[in-house]
Each structure stands twice: as structure tokens, then as C-alpha cells.
Amino acid sequence: MLESTCPVGRTLELLEGKWTLLIVNELLGGVKRFGQLRRSLHPISQKILTERLRALEERGVVKRTIYSEIPPHVEYQLTEHGQRLRTIFATMKAWELTAESNSRSQ
């Protein structure tokens, strides 16, 4: 039986939940600071955003860079692996839009 040991299951688990997809979508637009992400993803909580970014970082999807200037700040960007999520999203979008055009033509 397919468990989350299966690659597809693990990818779905990573992308599960509303916020992860929105965070990745924001980062597909380029490097963002934590504060920028929080504002554009309002009303996401600090806790959820921190957790999701950490999970994405652990999975090699997001890279975190700490700038120890005064004041210090942290930037987030998609890794090369993270950028390749674009292909999955494009495949899903095409799949969903085919369903819509099918249902309109019936």
C-alpha cells in the first residue's frame, strides 16, 4: 500500500494546507523578507509562517539568509529545487483548467 514513504505522498504532504502553497507562490516572485511575507500573506500568524518556512527549509525548498547588519534582517528565497515546483504547479493548473473547459462544453 502506498504510504507517505512514497514520493508523491511526501510531496503532497509538503504542499498540504493553504499557507504553504501561498508562501511558495510569493517566493516564486523572488527574494522576500519575513516582514514582507507576513504583510502579503495577511492574516497568516507569525507562528504558522515561521513553521512553514522552517519545514520548507528542511526539505531544501527554501533558503534562509541572515544579514547581521544593524538592524539585522533575514531573507528567504526558493532554492533551485524550490524553483522546480513551478513545473508541478503548471501541470496542476493545466489539469484543473482542462476540467473547467470540459465542464463548460458539456
Added chain:
Amino acid sequence: MLESTCPVGRTLELLEGKWTLLIVNELLGGVKRFGQLRRSLHPISQKILTERLRALEERGVVKRTIYSEIPPHVEYQLTEHGQRLRTIFATMKAWELTAESNSRSQ
């Protein structure tokens, strides 16, 4: 802000949760009766399997055929649209396996 009005969000919502992926994976293997699905997806409950199959049917992913013979039985199969999930799964699998090979080579 990307909401589940977005095609990618809707696709992820459909595939969310452990059982939907396992059901679709079983049906990628061909036509199945309800009882067959329940046995191969043990320990899924009758309620969950019924709900997920109905949701997949509503989204045009699964087709249900009722045979009113004696005894009557019901068969489930992927529609053409459902079959095209294979592409999404293949893209996800490739994506996940790239991550694994990257992490092994570091």
C-alpha cells in the same frame, strides 16, 4: 492573494489527505469494485471511502457505473481527466526524487 479559487489550490485541496491519493493510485491500475477498493486500502472506513469516491466523482475524476444485476454491484474507474493525474504524479515523483539525489550527493 492566491485563494482556493486558484486552480493549483483547488487541485491540492482535492488531493489532500492520505486516502485520496491511495484511491486514485488504485484506480490507475484499472476498474475496481467498492469491495476491492476497501480490501486493498485496508484499514480505510466505508464512510471515508464513500465520501472520497463521491468527491472524486463530483470533480469529474472518477466514473461510477451501477450494474443492476442480481446481486447488483458498482464499479469505479478513472475518467480521462482522472487518468491525466498520472502526469501530475509523475512530475511530483521526479521532483521529490531529485531532492533525494541532491541530498545524497551533498
